[in-house]
Amino acid sequence: MRVLLSAYDSRGGVEPLVGLAVRLRELGAEVRVCAPPDEEFEKRLAVVGVQMVPTGKSVRELVTGKTPATPGGVPRRAAELVAAFYDKVSVAAEGADVLVATGVVPAVAGVKAVAEKLGIRYVYASYQPVTLPSPHHPPIARPGKPLPPDVTDNRALWEQDAKDAQAVFGEAINSHRESIGLPPVDNVRDHVFTDRPWLASDPVLAPWQQPAELDVVQTGAWVLPDERPLPAELVAFLDAGTAPVYVGFGSIPMRDPEDVARVAIEAIRAQGCRAVVSRGWADLALIDDQDDCFVVGEVNHQALFRRAAAVVHHGGAGTTTAATWAGAPQVVVPQGGDQPYFAGRVADLGIGAAHDGPIPTVESLSAALRTALSPETRARATAVAGTFRADGASVAAKLLIDAVS
Numbered sequence: 001m002r003v004l005l006s007a008y009d010s011r012g013g014v015e016p017l018v019g020l021a022v023r024l025r026e027l028g029a030e031v032r033v034c035a036p037p038d039e040e041f042e043k044r045l046a047v048v049g050v051q052m053v054p055t056g057k058s059v060r061e062l063v064t065g066k067t068p069a070t071p072g073g074v075p076r077r078a079a080e081l082v083a084a085f086y087d088k089v090s091v092a093a094e095g096a097d098v099l100v101a102t103g104v105v106p107a108v109a110g111v112k113a114v115a116e117k118l119g120i121r122y123v124y125a126s127y128q129p130v131t132l133p134s135p136h137h138p139p140i141a142r143p144g145k146p147l148p149p150d151v152t153d154n155r156a157l158w159e160q161d162a163k164d165a166q167a168v169f170g171e172a173i174n175s176h177r178e179s180i181g182l183p184p185v186d187n188v189r190d191h192v193f194t195d196r197p198w199l200a201s202d203p204v205l206a207p208w209q210q211p212a213e214l215d216v217v218q219t220g221a222w223v224l225p226d227e228r229p230l231p232a233e234l235v236a237f238l239d240a241g242t243a244p245v246y247v248g249f250g251s252i253p254m255r256d257p258e259d260v261a262r263v264a265i266e267a268i269r270a271q272g273c274r275a276v277v278s279r280g281w282a283d284l285a286l287i288d289d290q291d292d293c294f295v296v297g298e299v300n301h302q303a304l305f306r307r308a309a310a311v312v313h314h315g316g317a318g319t320t321t322a323a324t325w326a327g328a329p330q331v332v333v334p335q336g337g338d339q340p341y342f343a344g345r346v347a348d349l350g351i352g353a354a355h356d357g358p359i360p361t362v363e364s365l366s367a368a369l370r371t372a373l374s375p376e377t378r379a380r381a382t383a384v385a386g387t388f389r390a391d392g393a394s395v396a397a398k399l400l401i402d403a404v405s
Helices: 009-025 039-047 058-065 071-092 107-118 154-179 188-193 232-239 257-270 300-307 317-328 339-349 362-372 375-385 392-404
Strands: 003-009 031-034 052-055 098-103 121-126 245-246 275-278 293-296 310-313 330-332 352-354
Touching: 003 009, 003 071, 003 107, 003 245, 003 310, 009 098, 009 232, 009 317, 009 392, 031 039, 039 052, 052 071, 071 107, 071 154, 098 392, 107 121, 107 154, 107 275, 107 362, 121 392, 245 257, 245 300, 245 330, 257 330, 257 362, 293 375, 293 392, 300 317, 300 330, 310 317, 310 362, 317 375, 330 339, 330 362, 339 352, 352 375
Parallel strands: 003 031, 003 098, 031 052, 098 121, 245 275, 245 310, 275 293, 310 330, 330 352
Antiparallel strands: none
C-alpha cells in the first residue's frame, strides 16, 4: 500500500504527518510527504526516514518576509499553490492508494484535483474543530472577509463563510480545474473538506460537538514520542536550578520581538522563576546576560515541556497539544486563527490561563502566570495529561489501511 500525505502549513501542521507516516510504515505502507521546502521540515522527516517532496514556496519566508502578505495578494498566491500542489502531487502520487491532505484550501484543492484525475481515495484532515462547519462555533474569518458583526447565528455565519471562501479562492481553483479538464465547483470549501472530514485532535482538549451536519471522524491527535535528547547545555541549565518557565511563539513572527522577550522575561522573573526562551520564527533573544535565562532553537518540546514549570505560547494546535500531553501548565497568548479557541480550551479545562489579547504587558502576563503556576493548575494539568489519547496516529493509520483493503 502507498500513501501520500500533504500539508502546506507551519511546523505545527507538518509535525502530525510525521507521526502518521511512522505509524503507517509500521503497518507496512510506503509513505511520502509533500510539504513546504523549509529546511526544518526536511530535517524532521529525515530523522524518521520518510521521503519528503518539497512543494510550494517556503512558509517561513512567506510569514517572516519583509513584504507583508496582503488580502489583495491572496488570489495570486492561491493560484500558485493549487498549481504547485497539483503538479508535485501528480508525480509523487504515482501508484498511491490514498491521499491525505491538510493545510490551506488552495493547496488542498490541488491534492483533491489529483485524486479526481487519478481515481485515488482522498481524505481531508483538520487539527482543530473550529475550522469545520458546526452550529456550535463560528468560522474563522477569511482573508479580507471579516465576519459580519450583526450576525450571531452560527449556521448563518458558516453559510457566509462558504461564500467568502468561494470569493477568495474560487477563481484560482476553478481556473486550474478548467486547465486540467475538471468541472468547476461552486463551493470550494465543502468540496475540499468533503462530508466526512477527519479531525486529528485529542477528544478532551479539542472535542467535536454533536449534533452536527458533518460526519466527522475524530481519530485523536497525531503525535509521536520524540526520543531526541535535549542539548547538553540545556540539560545543564535545567539541572542547575528550579524548573523554568518556557516562552516561545513558534511560527508567529510577532510585531516587536525585542519587547515581547523583555515583557516575558520580566514577568517570569517577577514570579521568582527562571526562563527558557525559544527563538522561533520571531527570533526572540535574551535581554541581558544573567544566568537565570537560556535561549534555545529547535529542540524536543516533549522532553522540555515535561521539565517546565509552565509553558507560555501562542496557542497553535501543535504547541497546545504538546504541552497538554506533557502535563505542563500553560499561558496562551493568542495571535489569531484557531489560537483563541485553544486559549479558551486551556482556561476551560483549568490547565492554564488564556491571556486577554495578543499583546502582553508585564502586568497582564504576570497575572496569567500566577494562575498557571498555582498548585491547583499543576494538579489539573497532570490529571488531563493522564486522559490524553496518544494513539491518534495509530488509529488513523489503521483506518487508512482498512479503507483501502
